[in-house]
Amino acid sequence: SQQGEEDPQALSIQEGENATMNCSYKTSINNLQWYRQNSGRGLVHLILIRSNEREKHSGRLRVTLDTSKKSSSLLITASRAADTASYFCATANSGGSNYKLTFGKGTLLTVNP
Amino acid sequence: DVKVTQSSRYLVKRTGEKVFLECVQDMDHENMFWYRQDPGLGLRLIYFSYDVKMKEKGDIPEGYSVSREKKERFSLILESASTNQTSMYLCASSLWTGGTVADTQYFGPGTRLTVL
Numbered sequence: 001s002q003q004g005e006e007d008p009q010a011l012s013i014q015e016g017e018n019a020t021m022n023c024s025y026k027t028s029i030n031n032l033q034w035y036r037q038n039s040g041r042g043l044v045h046l047i048l049i050r051s052n053e054r055e056k057h058s059g060r061l062r063v064t065l066d067t068s069k070k071s072s073s074l075l076i077t078a079s080r081a082a083d084t085a086s087y088f089c090a091t092a093n094s095g096g097s098n099y100k101l102t103f104g105k106g107t108l109l110t111v112n113p
Numbered sequence: 114d115v116k117v118t119q120s121s122r123y124l125v126k127r128t129g130e131k132v133f134l135e136c137v138q139d140m141d142h143e144n145m146f147w148y149r150q151d152p153g154l155g156l157r158l159i160y161f162s163y164d165v166k167m168k169e170k171g172d173i174p175e176g177y178s179v180s181r182e183k184k185e186r187f188s189l190i191l192e193s194a195s196t197n198q199t200s201m202y203l204c205a206s207s208l209w210t211g212g213t214v215a216d217t218q219y220f221g222p223g224t225r226l227t228v229l
Contacts, residue, residue, distance in 0.1 A: 030214045042117070042203055042220035043156075088156070092215035099144060099163060100171075101215050105155035 006089055006107040014112050019076040021107040023089030024069075030092045032065055032072050033101065037086045046074075046087075051094070079111045116140070117221035119204055125227045132191040134224050136204030143209035145187035146218065147171075147179065149200040156203065162187055163209060194228045201225050 007022045023032070031050045035043040049056045049065045049072065056063045062075040076083055086108050090101040120135040136145065147159040148171075158171030160179040168179050176198060180188040187206075191198055202225075205218040 033217065035220075040201075040223070040225070042222045043205075043218075045217045045219065048217055090218075099161060099209075099215055100158060101218060103156040105153070 006087070006104045008107060009105070010108045010110070012110040012112065013079055015079060015081055017079055017111075019079050019083070019109055019111070021074045021087050021109070023072045023074070023104060025072075025089075025091045025102075026070065028094045029067075030094045032063075033090045033092070034061075034063060034072075034074050035088045035090060035103075037088065037106070039085070043088065076109075079109075081111050081113045083109060084111045085109060117204060117206055117219050119202075119221040119224050121224050122222060123225050123227075125229065126191075126194050127229050128195060130191075130194050130228075132194045132226065132228075134189040134191075134202055134204075134226070136187045136189070136206075136221055137185055138187075138206040138219070139185065140206065140219070141184065142206035142219075143184070144207045144216075145181065146205040146207075147177075147187065147189045148203045148205065149173070150203055150223075151200050159189065196228050199226060199228045 005024050033048045034046045037043045047058050047063050049063050060077045065072045086106040088106045090103045117138045126132050145162045148156045150156050157173050159177050162168045162181040178190045201223050203223045204221040207216045207218045210216050
């Protein structure tokens with residue numbers, strides 16, 4: 001089955017720096033979503049970008065989508081220690097089982113104060 | 114705000130026990146999901162329900178069953194718990210968008226189940 005693959009698996013930066021995480025996927029999608037998970041907790045939805053959109057912003061988050069390359073990136077600007085978490089991309093397939101999201105394995109972001 | 118609650122944060126059971134994990138959402142969502150999350154394997158879908166009494170198998174349904182008697186409540190059942198079912202279990206809900214597009218999912222806090 002299709003799966004989003006995040007890159008890198010782990011990222012460590014200093015507070016105030018920008019963090020970029022990438023996601024690649026294999027088949028056609030309706031939308032791509034990014035979620036955050038703090039250690040030992042549930043996932044929290046961050047942003048959804050549709051297949052006909054190329055860029056989307058939400059506060060300090062910027063998401064891009066390149067459907068020709070089947071890839072997306074999540075940029076967190078001016079990072080804070082509170083941004084330390086795992087970040088997952090999830091793809092909503094076009095056709096087939098269209099209720100499902102397929103999650104990647106995540107990028108663990110550590111923001112050092 | 115959508116709220117999804119799970120009956121326990123931590124649970125310890127013995128091999129062979131029947132285990133019930135319950136999930137309740139308060140936003141009248143049609144869709145509800147059960148996932149398990151394991152290190153290195155990410156989130157894997159166990160079962161999905163799009164309406165009361167309706168269910169579909171996900172990617173790893175073996176050893177699990179589900180029950181949805183009311184719209185707001187979705188239960189995951191381990192008929193005979195085994196050690197390989199030790200995991201973090203996450204429940205989620207979402208709106209039904211006509212079956213065309215998977216919408217945003219709202220997650221509960223998770224239940225960390227240990228089977229001894």
